[in-house]
Amino acid sequence: NAGVTQTPKFQVLKTGQSMTLQCAQDMNHEYMSWYRQDPGMGLRLIHYSVGAGITDQGEVPNGYNVSRSTTEDFPLRLLSAAPSQTSVYFCASSRPGHGGIGELFFGEGSRLTVL
């Protein structure tokens, strides 16, 4: 059982380039989300989705796009990379529990460097 799979694990971009971080989960979770993790700032929510065809903005959505055409996949697109987007990106999925989002299952992360 793969859980949440993210690709690529490492990527170096030049300023202005675009790219897509892929995320797939095989647990049939409706909820999926993307976070970025920077030193001293914990995890900050970029975008999330509560089901196929539904996406919404999180705390830091600028410069990123998402789509959710299937339950399994939730790609994150960087439109025009900037050095401020250098970070570690995590995709996570969950099934609702305890009256909220429930436990998040995270991928292993994608380390992005923008030069």
Add this chain to the structure above:
Amino acid sequence: TQLLEQSPQFLSIQEGENLTVYCNSSSVFSSLQWYRQEPGEGPVLLVTVVTGGEVKKLKRLTFQFGDARKDSSLHITAAQPGDTGLYLCAGDGKEEYGNKLVFGAGTILRVKS
């Protein structure tokens, strides 16, 4: 400003010592989660506390949810080098925050042998 304030930010202790990590907020959460993250990996859930005043134990780790469901603590007894990692608390409160988990900034724990 973090909705969830974690303290301390960094803790370096000797093997066998005890420690407590705090997670505080002015907001009420329906539940609070604690995650542990090791270098190069994603966070992994340790526990979810749901009821005000609840105490949960996971081997040498004790988690407590405040009576008012605004704060939580993680106590580790006789810390081991294997406890080293980043500890994150996350508040889950669908009514107030919509479909979002609110994370604290994390506590980096280093246990020296």
